[in-house]
Amino acid sequence: MQEGTAAEVLERLRAGDARAFEDLVVAYQHRVFSIAYRMLGSRAEAEEAAQEVFLRVHRGIAEFRGESKLSTWLYAITSRLCLNRLASGERRMARAREAEETLTGLPSADGDAAARMERSETEAALHRAIAELPDERRIVVVLRDLEGLSYEEIADTLGLTLGTVRSRLHRARLELRERLEKFLP
Amino acid sequence: MTCDHARAMFSELTDRALPDAERAACEAHLAACPDCRREWETFQRMLALLHGMPRLRAPAGFADRVLAAAHPTPWHRRLLRRLFVPLPVKLPLEAAALVLVAVGAVYLVQRSPELQQAARRQTPPPPLREEKAQAPVREPARTRQSADEPAVASQPAAERRAPTPARKEAPATARDQAAIQRYTAPEPKTRDRPAAAPERSDHERFLARAPAPPTVSGRLVVQDRDTAELALAELAARVGATEVSRWRAEEATIVELELPRSAYPELARALGRLGAWSPDREPAELPARVRVVLRLTR
Numbered sequence: 001m002q003e004g005t006a007a008e009v010l011e012r013l014r015a016g017d018a019r020a021f022e023d024l025v026v027a028y029q030h031r032v033f034s035i036a037y038r039m040l041g042s043r044a045e046a047e048e049a050a051q052e053v054f055l056r057v058h059r060g061i062a063e064f065r066g067e068s069k070l071s072t073w074l075y076a077i078t079s080r081l082c083l084n085r086l087a088s089g090e091r092r093m094a095r096a097r098e099a100e101e102t103l104t105g106l107p108s109a110d111g112d113a114a115a116r117m118e119r120s121e122t123e124a125a126l127h128r129a130i131a132e133l134p135d136e137r138r139i140v141v142v143l144r145d146l147e148g149l150s151y152e153e154i155a156d157t158l159g160l161t162l163g164t165v166r167s168r169l170h171r172a173r174l175e176l177r178e179r180l181e182k183f184l185p
Numbered sequence: 186m187t188c189d190h191a192r193a194m195f196s197e198l199t200d201r202a203l204p205d206a207e208r209a210a211c212e213a214h215l216a217a218c219p220d221c222r223r224e225w226e227t228f229q230r231m232l233a234l235l236h237g238m239p240r241l242r243a244p245a246g247f248a249d250r251v252l253a254a255a256h257p258t259p260w261h262r263r264l265l266r267r268l269f270v271p272l273p274v275k276l277p278l279e280a281a282a283l284v285l286v287a288v289g290a291v292y293l294v295q296r297s298p299e300l301q302q303a304a305r306r307q308t309p310p311p312p313l314r315e316e317k318a319q320a321p322v323r324e325p326a327r328t329r330q331s332a333d334e335p336a337v338a339s340q341p342a343a344e345r346r347a348p349t350p351a352r353k354e355a356p357a358t359a360r361d362q363a364a365i366q367r368y369t370a371p372e373p374k375t376r377d378r379p380a381a382a383p384e385r386s387d388h389e390r391f392l393a394r395a396p397a398p399p400t401v402s403g404r405l406v407v408q409d410r411d412t413a414e415l416a417l418a419e420l421a422a423r424v425g426a427t428e429v430s431r432w433r434a435e436e437a438t439i440v441e442l443e444l445p446r447s448a449y450p451e452l453a454r455a456l457g458r459l460g461a462w463s464p465d466r467e468p469a470e471l472p473a474r475v476r477v478v479l480r481l482t483r
Contacts, residue, residue, distance in 0.1 A: 018256065021252070021255060022248070022252055025248045025251050025252060026248050029243040029247055029248050029251070030240065030241065030242045030243050032243075033241060033242070033243035033244075033247065034240060034241040034242075037241055038241075043244075047243070047244060047247060050243065050247070050251075051247070051250065051251050051254060054251045054255070055251070055254060055255060058255045122234065123238070126234055126235065126238065141235075144200075145232065145235045145236060146235070146238060146240075151200070151202055166196065166197060166202070169196055170193065170195070170196040170197075173195075173196055173228070173231070173232065176231055176235065177227060177228055177231045180231055180234065181227075183234070184227050184230045184231055184234070185230065
């Protein structure tokens with residue numbers, strides 16, 4: 001969603017326009033779901049979390065002061081929700097199993113070719129490598145390398161300093177490089 | 186710049202997040218250090234792999250589920266939707282079910298005599314005058330008589346006895362005679378009854394109940410009909426006869442008795458004492474049970 005469009009949607013949301021919320025969901029559903037899936041590793045849990053994100057936005061739109069971009073606010077809610085879920089004891093126990101889960105069967109934007117690629121060994125290794133990153137580093141990699149947020153946006157989203165973002169991102173990337181060494185020519 | 190220092194800047198160098206001076210120093214080191222350059226290239230391949238991951242999409246229907254959760258549908262709308270949506274499927278099914286129920290109901294009514302009878306009773310009876318005009322010899326139904334009573338009572342007594350020609354009603358005496366003749370007459374009279382008539386009066390139903398023509402029939406002329414009717418009842422009791430039916434018309438009283446053959450001679454003799462007994466039909470050979478129908482007139 002373009003910046004101007006996002007501002008317009010925000011205005012309509014504040015004015016109580018029901019269609020504005022629909023536009024927001026349609027525009028951001030894939031990105032929110034993608035972040036949730038990369039963080040939680042479970043399709044069902046990611047869908048549940050993504051739905052909860054939009055419901056929180058719907059309930060809390062009146063409290064949004066507009067100091068950051070609408071998208072940043074949305075990613076912040078998504079990240080916080082995922083990190084909170086991951087921090088729960090039950091979720092930690094389940095993580096070992098989910099780290100082995102592959103992306104088989106997940107819908108992708110690139111159709112059959114991408115699906116075949118995702119089933120490949122390299123893809124599975126990459127997914128495992130991301131899943132095994134510590135939560136606070138994984139969220140930075142997901143936001144930067146998979147969703148394309150800038151350092152500043154990540155800092156706003158996660159409430160971190162730019163230095164912390166830089167540090168966590170670099171450590172995460174080095175860790176990924178080490179884990180994927182045998183797949184890198 | 187050392188190798189460690191240069192390698193620590195790989196991420197920021199990739200993301201163009203370094204100040205110009207630091208970027209230039211890092212690039213110069215990479216140009217001069219083959220190990221760091223190899224490391225840089227590996228780092229870039231890993232990032233290419235990461236950036237090449239396909240974008241994930243939310244499952245189909247996800248947005249609808251979110252909207253439904255955000256705006257819960259009221260229960261009556263959900264019920265209507267379940268009943269009628271999808272219309273192209275549910276509407277024909279509901280129409281077919283309606284037709285089936287209607288056909289079933291019609292079939293049930295046609296097959297159940299009780300329901301048919303109930304349906305017929307609900308239809309109003311045709312006007313009495315019309316019936317009388319069409320069948321002048323038929324005795325008006327008892328129920329209809331009572332229904333007409335208020336209208337008749339409002340007429341003068343003379344008018345009631347002798348109806349106006351405008352009503353096209355046969356004189357009472359003629360009707361009585363016809364009824365008596367039809368009742369006491371043998372088989373052909375029974376067959377002549379208007380069986381095709383859709384509705385029958387009480388008298389017709391009375392006649393229809395007569396199972397067979399009487400064994401003996403005749404006319405008993407008496408001075409006083411009331412006294413004779415009483416005497417006839419006593420006589421029947423005395424000789425062991427059973428009074429099957431009694432119908433009192435204006436001109437005559439028709440009494441139907443049933444008695445054993447052995448008791449008939451005594452009955453015949455006693456009838457002669459009550460009045461002038463003239464049998465129209467009296468076979469020589471009587472069955473074990475004799476059915477006697479007599480017209481009591483003055």
